[in-house]
Amino acid sequence: MVAEQLRARGIADERIIQAMARVPRHEFTPSPYRDQAYEDHPLPIGQGQTISQPYIVALMLEALAVKPDDKVLEVGTGSGYVTALLAELAAEVFSIERHARLAEEARAILARLGYRNVRPFVGDGSQGLPEHAPYDAILVSAAALKLPPALVAQLAEGGRMIIPVGPGDAQQLQLVTIRNGQPQVQLRELCRFVPLVEDEP
Numbered sequence: 001m002v003a004e005q006l007r008a009r010g011i012a013d014e015r016i017i018q019a020m021a022r023v024p025r026h027e028f029t030p031s032p033y034r035d036q037a038y039e040d041h042p043l044p045i046g047q048g049q050t051i052s053q054p055y056i057v058a059l060m061l062e063a064l065a066v067k068p069d070d071k072v073l074e075v076g077t078g079s080g081y082v083t084a085l086l087a088e089l090a091a092e093v094f095s096i097e098r099h100a101r102l103a104e105e106a107r108a109i110l111a112r113l114g115y116r117n118v119r120p121f122v123g124d125g126s127q128g129l130p131e132h133a134p135y136d137a138i139l140v141s142a143a144a145l146k147l148p149p150a151l152v153a154q155l156a157e158g159g160r161m162i163i164p165v166g167p168g169d170a171q172q173l174q175l176v177t178i179r180n181g182q183p184q185v186q187l188r189e190l191c192r193f194v195p196l197v198e199d200e201p
């Protein structure tokens with residue numbers, strides 16, 4: 001996976017390469033698909049959701065430029081795979097998932113693998129997690145129709161957010177950076193994620 005899907009396609013950040021070599025992706029893959037855990041595509045994890053394709057995860061992590069002392073928010077814990085990668089790269093990871101069952105399964109696997117710097121939450125992550133803001137980095141694993149203002153507001157000065165934006169078949173990653181208090185948006189790769197579901201207030 002690391003050689004053929006990541007390095008060969010230009011992923012060069014050694015911290016990310018090492019983290020992706022270390023985190024056992026099969027542990028986060030449901031048993032019917034475990035033999036495909038290191039293949040180049042997303043896989044079902046139940047509740048109509050998927051564990052993201054390794055290459056797109058690497059692209060998102062590279063864009064986010066997570067530093068060892070960063071406080072990170074992840075929206076859409078899903079399997080917990082990206083949570084584990086963020087836990088390897090950052091000091092503290094807050095992760096929120098709206099499906100209680102997925103959140104509980106991910107929590108159990110992350111605990112079993114010994115990640116102690118992860119704090120899992122159940123809820124609507126489109127509103128972020130204001131009680132622990134601001135964040136140095138925010139990674140969103142589900143596609144929003146437009147940039148969620150609550151998430152932009154929870155970024156620290158110099159903070160970065162990577163988020164897929166757009167409808168089903170026309171999504172693009174956006175990298176938001178806060179400079180002098182203002183969000184700057186950079187359009188990145190095209191992508192395909194499950195939708196970010198916003199719960200009614």
Ligand code: SAH
Nearest residue numbers: 051052076078079097098124125141196197
């Ligand atoms: N990075 C995860 C991706 C899981 S798919 C992985 O590789 O396993 C995206 C996840 O976002 C799904 O689990 C879905 O339930 C969750 N999600 C969608 N809308 C959400 C919201 N508003 N708040 C929190 N989680 C959400």
